[in-house]
Amino acid sequence: MIRPFALAVALVAGGAAAAQAPEPRVPAGMQWLYGSGEGGAATIQAYRAFRDHVLARSRHRPRDSVVLADGATLAAPRFIPCGRRPPAVVLDVDETALQNLGYEYDDAGHPGRPYDQERWNRWERTGANAVAPTPGAVAALQAIRRAGVTVIFNSNRLAAAAAENEAAIESAGLGPARHGRTLYLQGDAAPGSAKDPRRAAISARYCVIAMAGDQLGDFSDLFNARDLAVPDRRRAATGGRIAALWGNGWFVLPNPVYGSGLRGTIDEVFPAGRRWTDPQEGNR
Amino acid sequence: MIRPFALAVALVAGGAAAAQAPEPRVPAGMQWLYGSGEGGAATIQAYRAFRDHVLARSRHRPRDSVVLADGATLAAPRFIPCGRRPPAVVLDVDETALQNLGYEYDDAGHPGRPYDQERWNRWERTGANAVAPTPGAVAALQAIRRAGVTVIFNSNRLAAAAAENEAAIESAGLGPARHGRTLYLQGDAAPGSAKDPRRAAISARYCVIAMAGDQLGDFSDLFNARDLAVPDRRRAATGGRIAALWGNGWFVLPNPVYGSGLRGTIDEVFPAGRRWTDPQEGNR
Numbered sequence: 001m002i003r004p005f006a007l008a009v010a011l012v013a014g015g016a017a018a019a020q021a022p023e024p025r026v027p028a029g030m031q032w033l034y035g036s037g038e039g040g041a042a043t044i045q046a047y048r049a050f051r052d053h054v055l056a057r058s059r060h061r062p063r064d065s066v067v068l069a070d071g072a073t074l075a076a077p078r079f080i081p082c083g084r085r086p087p088a089v090v091l092d093v094d095e096t097a098l099q100n101l102g103y104e105y106d107d108a109g110h111p112g113r114p115y116d117q118e119r120w121n122r123w124e125r126t127g128a129n130a131v132a133p134t135p136g137a138v139a140a141l142q143a144i145r146r147a148g149v150t151v152i153f154n155s156n157r158l159a160a161a162a163a164e165n166e167a168a169i170e171s172a173g174l175g176p177a178r179h180g181r182t183l184y185l186q187g188d189a190a191p192g193s194a195k196d197p198r199r200a201a202i203s204a205r206y207c208v209i210a211m212a213g214d215q216l217g218d219f220s221d222l223f224n225a226r227d228l229a230v231p232d233r234r235r236a237a238t239g240g241r242i243a244a245l246w247g248n249g250w251f252v253l254p255n256p257v258y259g260s261g262l263r264g265t266i267d268e269v270f271p272a273g274r275r276w277t278d279p280q281e282g283n284r
Numbered sequence: 285m286i287r288p289f290a291l292a293v294a295l296v297a298g299g300a301a302a303a304q305a306p307e308p309r310v311p312a313g314m315q316w317l318y319g320s321g322e323g324g325a326a327t328i329q330a331y332r333a334f335r336d337h338v339l340a341r342s343r344h345r346p347r348d349s350v351v352l353a354d355g356a357t358l359a360a361p362r363f364i365p366c367g368r369r370p371p372a373v374v375l376d377v378d379e380t381a382l383q384n385l386g387y388e389y390d391d392a393g394h395p396g397r398p399y400d401q402e403r404w405n406r407w408e409r410t411g412a413n414a415v416a417p418t419p420g421a422v423a424a425l426q427a428i429r430r431a432g433v434t435v436i437f438n439s440n441r442l443a444a445a446a447a448e449n450e451a452a453i454e455s456a457g458l459g460p461a462r463h464g465r466t467l468y469l470q471g472d473a474a475p476g477s478a479k480d481p482r483r484a485a486i487s488a489r490y491c492v493i494a495m496a497g498d499q500l501g502d503f504s505d506l507f508n509a510r511d512l513a514v515p516d517r518r519r520a521a522t523g524g525r526i527a528a529l530w531g532n533g534w535f536v537l538p539n540p541v542y543g544s545g546l547r548g549t550i551d552e553v554f555p556a557g558r559r560w561t562d563p564q565e566g567n568r
Contacts, residue, residue, distance in 0.1 A: 024550070026550055027312070028540055028541075028546045029312050031553055032538075032545045035514055035548040035553035036547070038538075040518050040522035041534075042536050042537075044522060045530040045531035045535065048531035049329065049333045101554055101558035102554075105550065105558070105559045106559075106561055108554070118564075122563060122564060123562075126563060127560050130559060136530075230320070233321045234319060234321045238321065238419050246332065247328065247329035247330075247332035247333055248332060251329065252326050254322075255322065256317070256538075260322070261316045261322035261323060262315050262316055262320070264315045264319040265307055265310065266310055266389065268319060269319035270319075270388070274416055275385070275389045275414060276386025276387060277390055278390055278407075279406060280403070
């Protein structure tokens with residue numbers, strides 16, 4: 001079988017030989033997240049923890065939400081109080097509630113091609129039938145809604161493509177999603193990709209008892225501070241009082257395919273005190 | 285600063301220019317798992333779920349363990365009964381309880397270098413001080429031991445390096461680990477890398493109430509059947525009665541760096557019904 005992208009290459013090249021070029025190797029992160037039993041097990045596990053936590057919290061209304069209050073810091077987190085507002089959960093969409101299989105399939109077929117925002121925008125507008133729910137998500141969101149908790153999506157997809165984005169979420173079996181009510185998109189509440197203004201708008205109406213996302217910005221924009229070096233950002237997420245939130249109000253989905261977790265030089269990723277050099281290397 | 289591997293390259297090349305070559309790009313999986321806040325959050329979350337599950341189960345002794353019984357299949361799982369044996373948990377070591385930072389640092393400095401079992405063996409013998417505990421593991425194992433549950437490691441590290449492997453686990457703060465009692469290594473119970481015989485040996489003495497691993501073979505060797513194609517293996521892990529075990533007796537740690545989850549062609553990773561081709565691609 002000739003895949004569409006291989007065919008396109010062959011047509012551009014004007015010959016048949018290119019169609020028989022070896023298949024591009026799928027990046028390891030895609031193999032793990034989209035293709036492996038390990039990756040599927042990891043997201044099922046995350047959604048089980050999310051569901052169990054939400055069902056337990058919905059029975060005993062908490063005093064505070066899990067949304068950081070204005071003026072809070074990562075070192076000294078404080079949370080928006082719930083008052084008497086009804087319970088909700090807030091989830092990111094891409095690689096949290098759904099997996100962009102069609103887009104990543106196209107990307108895997110073009111190794112080395114840089115990210116293109118316009119291409120992503122075309123995907124938002126035409127890809128609704130080529131997504132899949134993240135394993136574990138559909139059953140968890142159904143159970144959460146049955147418990148009377150509202151499910152709200154907070155995504156950086158475009159408000160200009162709201163109808164298509166609602167359709168993508170619903171075609172994956174994750175809906176309902178209604179823009180302005182249960183779906184917040186880029187530009188809602190404030191211009192730009194920061195999600196804190198949208199979390200504040202949601203918190204004005206709901207008590208947010210849990211959040212889920214694949215990027216730290218799905219929990220607080222404080223993690224996206226420009227001066228936060230890679231090792232400091234890891235320490236901020238895994239130390240102090242923030243560490244106690246993971247699996248306990250904040251639920252992270254693994255995403256080794258793209259995003260703010262895929263940064264860092266060798267010196268930033270590997271701490272100075274934990275390095276090793278093969279003692280035989282010089283003898284080869 | 286000149287890192288050791290860059291220095292080695294410079295010495296071999298006999299010139300200073302090589303020392304100023306651009307740093308190798310760290311593979312995305314390493315950036316995510318070892319360097320990112322997202323990766324650290326994901327393992328903290330997994331260990332919180334593991335600890336909570338174990339503490340709850342240790343209070344109400346279950347009838348069955350979570351180790352598959354002889355003759356069980358993935359489609360029809362059955363479990364070894366507990367009898368009156370004392371409770372234990374079984375964990376893999378590498379990229380489950382500890383992270384091999386030193387080894388992966390060396391690997392990141394040699395892009396494209398193939399895996400070499402002899403180099404890994406040298407790492408086992410000399411790397412004990414260049415590992416780190418997986419974020420979340422130390423506190424979870426401490427709480428589990430305080431509840432009277434024995435922590436047992438089941439690893440494919442070499443029995444011939446038992447003392448060095450005990451030292452690696454203990455230097456990461458995860459011990460005690462004693463070969464033959466709380467540490468099972470490759471070749472124990474039966475020759476080879478299959479872990480089922482070791483799980484059976486552990487189950488003869490203990491009721492295994494939870495397992496943790498980064499590879500599906502840390503739960504059952506049935507996942508390593510040679511004729512199990514990539515999509516079938518994912519279905520086996522995420523469907524049927526096996527799906528209900530993730531986060532509920534079986535706990536998976538994310539590993540997009542190496543292992544049996546990093547397989548699959550484009551056609552295996554991306555299901556036929558979920559593909560997309562950029563409609564603008566032909567116009568460029």
